[in-house]
Amino acid sequence: MTMRERAQRYSAAQRRVIDAALDLFAEQGVGGTSLQMIADAIGVTKAAIYYQFRTKEEIVIAVAEVELQRLEVALEAAEAEGSSAEARDTLLRRVVEVAVERRGAVRTIQSDPVIIRFLAEHEPFQQLIVRLFTVLVGDNPGPAARVRAAVLTAAIGGAVAHPFVTDLDDETLKAELLRVTRRLVLLPG
Amino acid sequence: MTMRERAQRYSAAQRRVIDAALDLFAEQGVGGTSLQMIADAIGVTKAAIYYQFRTKEEIVIAVAEVELQRLEVALEAAEAEGSSAEARDTLLRRVVEVAVERRGAVRTIQSDPVIIRFLAEHEPFQQLIVRLFTVLVGDNPGPAARVRAAVLTAAIGGAVAHPFVTDLDDETLKAELLRVTRRLVLLPG
DNA sequence: GTCTATAGAATGATAGAC
């Protein structure tokens, strides 16, 4: 099952939990967020949360899936163009758009230690990463290409939530970020 | 008091707490790390931890200070060269070196939601950031320069701990990372 | 400086009424 298919299975009530959890994760971290906090944010009791998700871990995975689903949609658009330089540019443009529009969430998903651990053991996520890097730097990249790929993803994910750009509007940030990251991708091997 | 001066005040016993805390923060996040875990890692009791630090918050700040002290040393070396292009390159080279050598710690400090919150309210840290960006992009940068600065710091901090480069040795990673980030700094306006 | 013991609150999770 793809990330997108998984993400679409969540009900409206589960979505409310996911949305509230994401906000709290961004502020307090996953470890610092209790089920009680999530329940209070929605205005229900802890037991109501447990009706929607069996464990806290399932909430963490659901939060990640819903966000990464947007990344998968961007990836599919790029893969449809093959593996050309145009496909790479399409991917970059789409990823930058998604990252800017979901500024707060992106950084949380990409940097919270607890989420990183869960995702590292999460099969659908690993497949997504492999597909992403295949489009970006090909099948069997050397050290230079791997560093470039790491820089690229870290740059996009980290920069959109950076204090220095919080007051920039989405369009300005998208344009500037795309300009800078394009140079990174186009760097010679 | 500068960050460096603060960091040097910690005793050997406090250092042991700080070192153990840093490892646990990287694995479990700050919110997911209890004083009991830190005590167990060192082989002492919780009360012994409380003798060294009055609260958990003080441990978090101490961990950040000890790491950021390295950044401050790099910054001082660059400031000694004025605000030329050479000073910028010196800063970049030193920051990349420190980041690679302290791979694990860098990402934790830069991305854990709890640490980010503490640092945002921590005066010595704010001064450090202002100095850092002054050398990097000057005094009153426009949107383009700010995005570039955000990309640069996010890229370095995020890339060194990225799964795609974990098996690269320090020297290779330093050289490649410096090559890529130099292009970022040297980008026109 | 390190220990035991403990207070008081909050945690994840479950059972069962409505």
Added chain:
DNA sequence: GTCTATCATTCTATAGAC
């Protein structure tokens, strides 16, 4: 689907002996 009530566990933090 949401509630109250409750479980065992863990948490931060403190007091006081050695």
